[in-house]
Amino acid sequence: MFSLSSFRRAVGVGASSLVRARVAQPPTSQHRVDTALSPLGIFTRGRATLAPKQVKNIKRHKGRIPIPTGGSTKGTTLAYGDWGIRIKGNGARLTQKQLTTAREVILKKLKVLKGSKVYLRVFPDIPVCIKGNETRMGKGKGTFEFWATRVPIGRVIFEIGGVPIREELARDILRQAAAKLPTNMEFINKSTPPRLGYLVLTPPKPAEIDPSVIPENIASAPATASL
Numbered sequence: 001m002f003s004l005s006s007f008r009r010a011v012g013v014g015a016s017s018l019v020r021a022r023v024a025q026p027p028t029s030q031h032r033v034d035t036a037l038s039p040l041g042i043f044t045r046g047r048a049t050l051a052p053k054q055v056k057n058i059k060r061h062k063g064r065i066p067i068p069t070g071g072s073t074k075g076t077t078l079a080y081g082d083w084g085i086r087i088k089g090n091g092a093r094l095t096q097k098q099l100t101t102a103r104e105v106i107l108k109k110l111k112v113l114k115g116s117k118v119y120l121r122v123f124p125d126i127p128v129c130i131k132g133n134e135t136r137m138g139k140g141k142g143t144f145e146f147w148a149t150r151v152p153i154g155r156v157i158f159e160i161g162g163v164p165i166r167e168e169l170a171r172d173i174l175r176q177a178a179a180k181l182p183t184n185m186e187f188i189n190k191s192t193p194p195r196l197g198y199l200v201l202t203p204p205k206p207a208e209i210d211p212s213v214i215p216e217n218i219a220s221a222p223a224t225a226s227l
Contacts, residue, residue: 050096050120051124052147055125055127058144059141065093066091066150066152071196073154073194073201075154075156082165083165084119084189085185086157087155087184088185090153091150091155091183092183094148094149094182095128095147096124096147099149101180102181103158105180106118106177113165117160117162118158119158119159120158121155121156126147128147130143153198158174171187174187
């Protein structure tokens with residue numbers, strides 16, 4: 001015969017078995033995401049922060065500043081703006097902080113010009129690791145410190161444009177930005193020739209022909225198209 005006590009015992013047995021079944025299940029791994037990135041590689045960054053979104057290896061070799069010896073002039077002339085600065089002295093390793101400071105100077109001066117734009121032609125994507133002073137040799141590479149980029153001589157760093165800007169104002173703005181960078185810079189425009197190392201590739205002038213040297217029969221002959 002059905003009774004309330006038997007119903008309570010049946011419900012208790014079912015609930016306890018269900019709890020034991022849930023406890024016996026192995027923990028799920030939905031919260032454990034396997035990634036090849038180190039903890040520094042998955043940090044969030046701000047929109048204006050000059051740093052790569054993600055990297056595979058947070059530690060890399062120091063490397064050397066490249067020397068343009070192959071004859072390529074890519075990146076030595078303006079591509080987006082009307083005025084710009086490029087490296088005139090020796091190549092350098094520009095850090096994230098140096099580029100950010102120079103860009104903030106340009107943005108502050110161009111704030112009054114609506115529609116003006118700043119173009120950064122290089123990007124700090126090389127991690128720099130540093131070991132502490134008076135540290136013994138060995139025991140692996142130092143810890144990550146900051147981001148940097150290696151730029152050779154003749155490379156364009158900043159360009160400004162978007163709206164017409166007077167040359168005097170552009171020179172003053174880019175002069176203040178160049179003062180924040182650790183190498184000599186030069187002011188360029190759209191008509192500035194490319195640079196190959198320390199050599200400025202000026203286009204050759206067209207040859208001038210003296211009319212007195214041309215024979216009379218050639219000079220007096222009518223220009224006819226040869227078929």
